[in-house]
Amino acid sequence: MEAYENESKKGFWNAEEDSVLTNYVKKHGTGKWNRIPKVTGLKRSGKSCRLRWMNYLTPDVKRGDFSEEEEDLVVRLHSLLGNRWSLIAGRIPGRTDNQVKNFWNTHLSKKLGVDKKKKRKACVTAKYIPRVEAGERDCKSASSSKGKLVHESWSDDLMELGSMHEGIMRDDFGCTFSFPNTVFDLCTSPYCTQSFHHSFFAL
DNA sequence: AACCAGCCCAACCGCATGTAA
DNA sequence: CTTACATGCGGTTGGGCTGGT
Incomplete structure (x- = not known):
């Protein structure tokens, strides 16, 4: 696991990474975030995957200004x-x-x-x-x-x-x-x- | 056009908490 | 009961954008 942590990428996510994460969640659901880099080869920490999903990729998340x-x-x-x-x-x-x-x-x-x-x-x-x-x-x-x-x-x-x-x-x-x-x-x-x-x- | 300062927001970090072994 | 690991949370950071000069 540490190997994955060490080589994990930081900074903004690209469309390809988003797609990999989305596909994983669609298939396996949320949770077990630390498995994602191992299973998908995504160079992101489990923490980072969780945050990206929760804050951006979740289907019902609203974008734009607050009413x-x-x-x-x-x-x-x-x-x-x-x-x-x-x-x-x-x-x-x-x-x-x-x-x-x-x-x-x-x-x-x-x-x-x-x-x-x-x-x-x-x-x-x-x-x-x-x-x-x-x-x-x-x-x-x-x-x-x-x-x-x-x-x-x-x-x-x-x-x-x-x-x-x-x-x-x-x-x-x-x-x-x-x-x-x-x-x-x-x-x-x-x-x-x-x-x-x-x-x-x-x- | 170029530079700069301030703002916005996505993402990271460190810590707390939950839980399985 | 203890330990190790996973997850969640709040604070902070920094890159990109925008408006002013």
Whole structure:
């Protein structure tokens, strides 16, 4: 395997490589990414193959600019989840975590005047949301498997969020939210994230 | 036309997490 | 329980494009 890693090519993918990868996935499905270079002779790491498929070759991936609805959704979900790009992307059909992340970093953070220095903290806090979604009440006791302290930014807000298991929220703009959500029923309205965040945690 | 600065976004890197042996 | 490996995620990088001078 290391031999494949060592000789793996980097940089932009060409049409031929895309075609090889697409054919492989059509035949074998996703997963076992590290097998791809061995089976197909593609000079790319498994990681690179996965990323290329997820971000570009997946048939339902949407290209082009974000619509106003999508933009609003990103803003709202980011205010709730922080930099959990994969979670945010999972709720915007056809958009990948990389697209959402790029869109946020290049357009929205500028537009909304987000201080990049504060980015990291929001991200750390949001790490707990999946556990809460999974119904894990005593999230404070959940530490990383390697014994590192990963929840230094744990907030009471999140504890409260955990206690709202299966609650349904409504903000000042009539937007509804459910927890733990399989569907965020986020009716779009222009940039009401601050109010949303305020009313969400005030309840 | 040539140069440059800034922007965009695809891809890479490092780390965390999951899981099979 | 431990270890090794695979996968997923978020942050960052850098090549190409575009607009300004």
